[in-house]
Amino acid sequence: MHPHKKRPKPRRKFGMRREQGAKEERAMEKSSIKYGGDGNLAKRVASLLEVDIANLNNHANDQNDKNSPQKPLFSAKDFSVFDHLHSRGRASTQELSEYLSAHPGSKLLDIGCGIGGPARFIAERFVCKVYGIDLTKDFCETAILLNRLCGLDKRIDITHGNACDMPYDDGHFDIVWTQHTSMNIADKKTFYSEIKRVLKPGGTFLFHDIFSNDTLKTSEERQIQLPVPWASQPEHNHLITGEATRDILKDLGFHREIWTDVTAETHLWFHNYSATDNDDHKLSKELNPALFIGKDFPERAKNLKKNLALNKTSVIQGVFRKC
Helix, strand or coil: CCCCCCCCCCCCCCHHHHHHHHHHHHHHHHCCCCCCCCCCHHHHHHHHCCCCHHHHHHHHHHHHCCCCCCCCCCCHHHHCCCCCCCCCHHHHHHHHHCCCCCCCCCEEEEECCCCCHHHHHHHHHHCCEEEEEECCHHHHHHHHHHHHHCCCCCCEEEEECECCECCCCCCCEEEEEEECCHHHCCCHHHHHHHHHHHEEEEEEEEEEEEEECCCCCCHHHHCCCCCECCECCHHHCCCCEHHHHHHHHHHCCEEEEEEEECHHHHHHHHCCCCCCCCCCCCCCCCCCHHHHHCCCHHHHHHHHHHHHHCCCEEEEEEEEEEC
């Protein structure tokens, strides 16, 4: 080879991942849950925040003008009453972040980022680059809007995509983060293999997820009260046990560092939880999980609380390291 001629980069093999990713997309399309609503979620959120989307570009240009800098219209914390779409909300995000070793040079990927609450929390607290990916286009558009409104759009990059076929290079991230994501995905091996692929050697995988209780041995025992926030029918419920998850991660070469059961804390939190309200008197009461998950979200949340009380499900915070 000529000494000055560059070697061609090896082509990545996408075939199998794309096939598995397509299966996950078809499964989500068949699900009776349509997250985000009718395709106008970002506009609806902007309206409830009393923001004119047409003027956002002008505001962004003013922010980029060093001679006339302007403060963002909101802070990330302003949205925290509605934008952490998982049990215990912002409190559980903050708890999981205590295990983070992130710095301004770190690259973190949030899989199943939703409307971006955790991504904004992390980007603001750790001043690092955060990437988010979600299968729901409405969520991605809303996340981008909220990032801009609180001035974090330069630190956060949102992609509409599939967790089982992610458009990132091998070893691209220092940290991968998920909250209440795995129960939406049927093919757990492909999901966790993709996480391993995009992590750097020695990288950290953190999760806060719901699992089927390890003590349940039969399929009848593992049946849960439906609908729940992630499933309406049994075929859409992809819970597995924590033990099975640990086995998959071990087989993939992950080392377990932390495994914390927060089921009791989650059950207690649900006693004071309102699925159709928020505690911020400055924001519209319509900015609540029901807007993003669906009008029947109160029933789904009630059933999740029942499943926790019946020991059908467990909630775990975990930290694993790629060997």
